Amino acid sequence: MTRTPAQGDGSSRLDASQLRALPTRVDRPDYDLASVRIGIVHLGAGAFHRAHQAPCIDRLLASEPDWAICAVSLRSTEVREALRPQDGLYTLALQTEPPQWRVIGAIREVLCAADEGAAVLARLAGPQVRIVTLTVTEKGYCLSGGELDLAHPDIQHDLAEAAQPRSVIGWLVAGLRLRRERGLGAYTVASCDNLANNGRLLEAACLRYAQELDPDLASWIKREASFPCSMVDSITPVTDAALRQRVDDVLGLHDAWPVQREPFTQWVIEDRFCQGRPNLAAAGVIYSDDIAGFDRAKLRLLNGAHSTLAYLGSLLELDSVADAMAHPPLAQFVDRLMRQDIQPSLRPPAGLDVGDYITAIQSRFRNPAIRHRLAQIAWDGTQKLPVRLLGTVADALTAGRPLQRLCLAVAGWMHFVRRQAQAGVALVDPMAAELKTLGQSCDGAPQTDVSRFLSLSGVYGALAGEPRFVSALQQAYGALGDGSGADVAPALLAEAEG
Numbered sequence: 153m154t155r156t157p158a159q160g161d162g163s164s165r166l167d168a169s170q171l172r173a174l175p176t177r178v179d180r181p182d183y184d185l186a187s188v189r190i191g192i193v194h195l196g197a198g199a200f201h202r203a204h205q206a207p208c209i210d211r212l213l214a215s216e217p218d219w220a221i222c223a224v225s226l227r228s229t230e231v232r233e234a235l236r237p238q239d240g241l242y243t244l245a246l247q248t249e250p251p252q253w254r255v256i257g258a259i260r261e262v263l264c265a266a267d268e269g270a271a272v273l274a275r276l277a278g279p280q281v282r283i284v285t286l287t288v289t290e291k292g293y294c295l296s297g298g299e300l301d302l303a304h305p306d307i308q309h310d311l312a313e314a315a316q317p318r319s320v321i322g323w324l325v326a327g328l329r330l331r332r333e334r335g336l337g338a339y340t341v342a343s344c345d346n347l348a349n350n351g352r353l354l355e356a357a358c359l360r361y362a363q364e365l366d367p368d369l370a371s372w373i374k375r376e377a378s379f380p381c382s383m384v385d386s387i388t389p390v391t392d393a394a395l396r397q398r399v400d401d402v403l404g405l406h407d408a409w410p411v412q413r414e415p416f417t418q419w420v421i422e423d424r425f426c427q428g429r430p431n432l433a434a435a436g437v438i439y440s441d442d443i444a445g446f447d448r449a450k451l452r453l454l455n456g457a458h459s460t461l462a463y464l465g466s467l468l469e470l471d472s473v474a475d476a477m478a479h480p481p482l483a484q485f486v487d488r489l490m491r492q493d494i495q496p497s498l499r500p501p502a503g504l505d506v507g508d509y510i511t512a513i514q515s516r517f518r519n520p521a522i523r524h525r526l527a528q529i530a531w532d533g534t535q536k537l538p539v540r541l542l543g544t545v546a547d548a549l550t551a552g553r554p555l556q557r558l559c560l561a562v563a564g565w566m567h568f569v570r571r572q573a574q575a576g577v578a579l580v581d582p583m584a585a586e587l588k589t590l591g592q593s594c595d596g597a598p599q600t601d602v603s604r605f606l607s608l609s610g611v612y613g614a615l616a617g618e619p620r621f622v623s624a625l626q627q628a629y630g631a632l633g634d635g636s637g638a639d640v641a642p643a644l645l646a647e648a649e650g
């Protein structure tokens with residue numbers, strides 16, 4: 153796209169003073185930035201929050217000015233460096249054809265907990281803050297086998313230095329502790345991460361940690377705070393150079409960190425807010441008492457299929473989700489996996505037609521306007537596998553349903569890890585060091601390789617001792633041969649047609 157003089161030369165930075173002069177095709181806040189107040193602290197200021205929850209809140213601020221956001225990165229200073237000079241503003245690109253552009257103003261403050269801990273604590277314990285939301289990914293919860301891992305180095309650190317925590321759990325409880333000391337009410341802690349039962353898991357983790365610090369504090373949190381469960385959905389590829397360039401061209405200004413997402417977005421949440429909430433429904437949020445029904449369907453179908461495409465697609469040397477969906481054996485395999493293996497394990501909420509839901513997910517995966525890299529989805533397999541695939545495996549075992557397609561997906565991850573480790577490619581995973589050693593020690597023999605992986609007890613749990621699972625996994629691992637495209641494609645075809 154070429155720049156026109158009317159759009160400026162892209163050398164000035166997006167900030168509040170530029171809002172009025174933005175090109176008309178760029179949507180912008182319909183409220184005065186200076187007159188809204190911070191009522192939400194968000195932990196984990198990554199692209200997903202900025203593409204999903206923040207735009208929702210942005211829609212509400214004109215009528216409910218008390219709910220602007222303070223976005224906190226726990227470790228990295230990058231988001232702060234990008235957004236603070238821009239008065240918290242950034243561009244959201246909705247990837248339709250043509251894209252829709254929107255400057256979001258809901259984030260009125262950006263902090264980094266690593267070097268602005270006092271400011272973060274002051275916000276958390278400020279009387280006007282009533283909700284803390286979080287997107288810190290599965291690993292941010294410091295869980296092992298679904299419970300708080302007290303041996304986790306960050307939790308160990310926080311238990312010793314509770315006023316200067318590092319972990320999400322440590323920050324949430326430090327804020328609550330100070331509020332209690334100040335005679336303020338607790339806040340609602342709303343997890344927006346891809347974990348089944350996310351609110352309950354988080355509540356249990358916070359209570360466990362607080363119990364170690366001070367049992368009275370734990371009782372107070374249990375009584376006063378609330379931890380609604382939620383299901384969040386919107387495909388949000390990482391920001392790439394093409395997006396940055398396009399945004400600068402459209403704005404005629406430089407935006408240091410725009411974000412993008414597909415047009416579809418969903419946020420379903422339990423209506424359990426201990427200190428009130430904005431009218432989220434006015435921004436399209438659904439309140440439901442049956443989050444489990446929604447999140448199981450989403451995590452197992454969408455995320456389970458995503459991870460399957462990521463590992464098997466990477467072995468086939470494909471690059472994006474749309475490329476993987478254009479690969480007939482892989483697309484057919486995933487369709488069967490979703491309809492025949494995952495669908496029977498769901499308890500869909502009233503009104504959800506699972507067949508239509510699957511069709512809609514596959515068409516979102518095919519969206520040609522979005523380039524969602526398989527490498528991004530492949531991150532953090534040790535955290536994602538249990539939530540996305542292994543629960544379905546466990547249910548299939550109990551119900552006596554076939555396991556071979558599900559095991560092919562799980563074995564795809566094993567081959568992926570083995571090949572990356574042996575090629576010297578770094579894995580992005582909290583267990584990367586362990587996976588590297590494990591992958592390097594594999595020799596391609598199904599029995600021994602599979603038993604090496606099954607020793608990752610935090611990943612497989614009790615499944616590692618299930619003979620039917622172990623033998624189906626060995627078979628699937630063997631069927632994928634050496635994990636090269638030449639071996640993977642026929643294995644998929646056999647399962648897609650068999």
Ligand code: CS2
Pocket residue numbers: 346384385386387388454455458459528529530536
């Ligand atoms: C993806 C998710 O990166 C991943 O692992 O599966 O981020 C997915 O795009 C979102 O959950 C969609 O809501």
